[in-house]
Amino acid sequence: EYHKNQGRRVEVMAFGKSASSKLKEEADEFMDLSENQKRFLIRGLK
DSSP states (O other), X not given: OHHHHTTOOOEEEEOTTTSOHHXXXXXXXXXXXXXXXHHHSXXXXX
């Protein structure tokens, strides 16, 4: 909220399930990392 009031654009990348709804609301753009898990998560060794 502070940065938006300063005239700055706010972009957030986070996992949608764990990001607060307030953070998603306040962001100019929100990217949910859960939507493309293969790209953003490191797979463990088997």
